[in-house]
Amino acid sequence: MYKQQVIRRIVLCCLLGLLYPFSLLAQSPEVAAHTDTNSIRIGEQIKLHLTATLSAAQFKDAGFKILFPVLPDSLDHFEVVSRATPDTVSQQDLKVIRQTYTLTSFDSGHWEIPPVKFEVITGNGVTDSLVTAPVGIDVTTVAVDTTKAFKPIKAIQTVPWNIWDYWLYIVIGAAAALLIVGLIWYFRRRPKKVPVVHTPTVTPYEVAQQALKMLKEEKLWQQGNIKQYYTRLTDILRVYFEHQFGIAALEQTSEELLQHIKPVTKLNQQRDKLRSILAIADLAKFAKLQPTADEHEDCMVKAEEILEWTRPKEEPVSTPEEVAGKKA
Structure with a gap:
């Protein structure tokens, strides 16, 4: 009896195994x-x-x-x-x-x-x-009846002109024309801007004079900074020449600068003093020359004299009473 139950279970398992692939299918x-x-x-x-x-x-x-x-x-x-x-x-x-x-x-x-x-x-x-x-x-393919005769090619037909076919282009053209006319009217009617001229409050002479004063107060050559002293001194003069007389002094050598100051009468009158300053400065900067204390002071004095000699004349300021008298 027990063996029969075991055999039945084995057969049942085999049947289930055979049916499983079909269930998956x-x-x-x-x-x-x-x-x-x-x-x-x-x-x-x-x-x-x-x-x-x-x-x-x-x-x-x-x-x-x-x-x-x-x-x-x-x-x-x-x-x-x-x-x-x-x-x-x-x-x-x-x-x-x-x-x-x-x-x-x-x-x-x-x-x-x-x-x-x-x-x-x-x-x-x-x-x-x-x-x-x-x-x-x-x-x-498209069916073609070959039993019928070929028909002649039709001539080109002219389509009658209709203004409403071009209404969009007409509107765009009119809008563009109005825009152009409006811009022309605006630019002609608008007030012209008057350029504002800013009068400098500080003249190149005053800037150079202040720079020389500061250089004297720093006492560079007294502290052994000879090269820096002459570099600052010559740069002050070059910047002054460039702003006051329009000479590109910062971009020129000493000889070129002496040549370009000839047309400026006031500056050319101080040519010898400027040559002396530039010569000592070049030797101190490039040849490591050690000028004496008197030469340091002399260069500063000559630079101040060049500024004073070439100082622009100040126009007198007229009072309201003087202006009224001139008009009368």
């Missing part, structure tokens, strides 16, 4: 390919629908995936015009995933859209393939 999704028509003329478009039908359990299973095929841009006798993204439709307990391709053909004849393959991935990582059946399409 019954759960496999269904794939299909169909078109909205099976006959088109050359150049017309056709819709190819790829569908995959899944059970609700398969659709909700995160490990179960079905991969739609990716059609190339060109098939045998067919061209892919566009691709739509897959969408899902519910049908009772089933989920239908659908993707639509738009195709066209320029070859007449009976052609077949080849089978396409879907990839199925189960939760255990098992990969399987499902293939659709081919779809036949008839591509026909």
Whole structure:
């Protein structure tokens, strides 16, 4: 009795094992390919629908995936015009995933859209393939009745002119003309801006005089900074010449500067003093000459004399009474 129960259990297990693959097969999704028509003329478009039908359990299973095929841009006798993204439709307990391709053909004849393959991935990582059946399409040409006579080519017909056909261009042109006229009127009528002349409150002479005063107070040569002392001294004079007389003194050598001051009468009258300052300064800066204390003081005195000699004359300021007397 015990042996019979054991044998029955073994047979039952074997039957379940045999039926298990069939249960898996019954759960496999269904794939299909169909078109909205099976006959088109050359150049017309056709819709190819790829569908995959899944059970609700398969659709909700995160490990179960079905991969739609990716059609190339060109098939045998067919061209892919566009691709739509897959969408899902519910049908009772089933989920239908659908993707639509738009195709066209320029070859007449009976052609077949080849089978396409879907990839199925189960939760255990098992990969399987499902293939659709081919779809036949008839591509026909435009029917021509050869029994009728050829008709002559029609002459070019002139379309009558209508102003309302060009209303948009007329409006744009009128708006542009009004805008141009308005801009011209505005620029002619607007008040002209008078340039504001800013009178400098500090003259180049005053700047140079103040700079020499500060140089004397710093006592650079007394502290052994001979090169810095003469660099500052000559730069003060060069900046003064540039701002007061318009001479590019900062960009010139000593000899070039002495040549360019000749047209300036006041400055040329101090030529010997300037030459003496520049000569001692060049030797101190470039030849490392150590002038005496008297030479340091003499250079400062000559620089102050050059400033005083070339100082611009100050115009007298007229009082209101003097202006009224001149007018009378």
